Amino acid sequence: SAASKEGFEYYMLKEIYETPEVVMDTLYGLKNDTNIDKIIDKINSSKRIIVVAAGTSYHAGLYFSLLLQRNGYTTIPVVASEYYNIKTGPDDSVIAISQSGETMDVIMAIRKFKENNSSIISLTNVIESAISRESDFKIYTRAGPEIGVAATKTFTTQIAALTFIWSKIVDKKINFESIGDVIRSSLDKSGEARRIGEELAQKENAYYLGRGISLPLAMEGSLKIKEIAYLHAEAYPAGESKHGPIALISNGFPVVFVNTGEFTEELQSNVQEMKARGALTYGISINSTLNTHKEILLKVSDENLAVFALSPIIQLIAYYAALARGNNPDRPRNLAKTVTVE
Numbered sequence: 521s522a523a524s525k526e527g528f529e530y531y532m533l534k535e536i537y538e539t540p541e542v543v544m545d546t547l548y549g550l551k552n553d554t555n556i557d558k559i560i561d562k563i564n565s566s567k568r569i570i571v572v573a574a575g576t577s578y579h580a581g582l583y584f585s586l587l588l589q590r591n592g593y594t595t596i597p598v599v600a601s602e603y604y605n606i607k608t609g610p611d612d613s614v615i616a617i618s619q620s621g622e623t624m625d626v627i628m629a630i631r632k633f634k635e636n637n638s639s640i641i642s643l644t645n646v647i648e649s650a651i652s653r654e655s656d657f658k659i660y661t662r663a664g665p666e667i668g669v670a671a672t673k674t675f676t677t678q679i680a681a682l683t684f685i686w687s688k689i690v691d692k693k694i695n696f697e698s699i700g701d702v703i704r705s706s707l708d709k710s711g712e713a714r715r716i717g718e719e720l721a722q723k724e725n726a727y728y729l730g731r732g733i734s735l736p737l738a739m740e741g742s743l744k745i746k747e748i749a750y751l752h753a754e755a756y757p758a759g760e761s762k763h764g765p766i767a768l769i770s771n772g773f774p775v776v777f778v779n780t781g782e783f784t785e786e787l788q789s790n791v792q793e794m795k796a797r798g799a800l801t802y803g804i805s806i807n808s809t810l811n812t813h814k815e816i817l818l819k820v821s822d823e824n825l826a827v828f829a830l831s832p833i834i835q836l837i838a839y840y841a842a843l844a845r846g847n848n849p850d851r852p853r854n855l856a857k858t859v860t861v862e
């Protein structure tokens with residue numbers, strides 16, 4: 521049951537291991553959701569798509585925005601608490617992503633966008649949550665309750681739901697049936713994730729670098745390790761890292777590269793730049809090596825599914841870094857599961 525750890529030391533680990541099942545439940549739910557076609561039509565007839573969310577949900581939203589931008593859609597990711605920077609109109613669709621469905625900043629944002637007669641589509645994990653009640657269209661992830669404060673399985677279900685919606689919008693064939701196995705083979709690498717997490721736990725700072733679709737994953741990896749291991753970590757687009765961040769690199773500075781497989785060569789040269797300055801480089805890489813000092817190499821036959829292999833690994837690295845530092849990963853200091861204040 522959701523309220524017991526079932527032999528796992530912490531809820532966070534148990535919930536990471538539930539990911540294959542809840543992702544498949546989420547996809548099953550969406551395939552059988554009779555509202556989906558209406559929602560897809562709405563999005564496809566919109567002038568712009570505004571994606572609004574906070575924290576981990578924002579990273580899922582950024583992933584979705586990048587996918588749609590690549591297909592030529594005008595998609596604008598907005599951090600919920602910064603909603604006042606955008607003026608929406610009646611031809612815009614807003615997609616609000618929130619695990620809890622109760623995050624106050626997201627509620628404030630959609631109320632404002634509704635005043636401008638934009639259509640609100642919500643993706644939440646809680647049936648009839650505040651955010652779903654205030655939306656015109658509701659979609660759900662089926663991750664079940666998440667006890668760990670830092671989002672894990674719910675993030676991967678959001679990614680799954682958003683990949684599904686994207687595939688419908690742009691009419692792309694994806695082998696959704698294989699996602700459970702992709703996640704399971706990634707979980708088999710937990711020993712390697714543990715070793716990297718334990719090494720990062722010895723450091724004071726780290727960079728997480730990615731390109732394209734791997735950037736939101738790098739951002740989520742750095743958020744996770746900040747949240748529960750209290751390690752100062754910063755995510756950056758790999759190419760942009762030479763415009764500033766590289767100034768901090770000296771012997772032993774850890775740099776974690778995340779690679780979905782789409783920009784392997786470019787990332788390999790970023791690895792060389794970092795190595796040349798003494799960085800200790802780590803790779804979480806799909807299908808090809810990045811030539812980092814230490815690497816978790818994941819094989820995925822369809823690179824559209826790379827995110828599902830990467831997501832559990834960045835979470836496990838943070839989890840083991842938190843344990844190595846003696847922290848309780850389920851109850852990080854200063855953080856709340858649901859932030860119901862502005």
Ligand code: G6P
Nearest residue numbers: 575576577618619620623671856
């Ligand atoms: C809090 C939680 C995060 C979560 C964020 C957004 O900061 O600690 O894990 O990602 O809220 O929550 P939501 O429920 O809107 O996805």
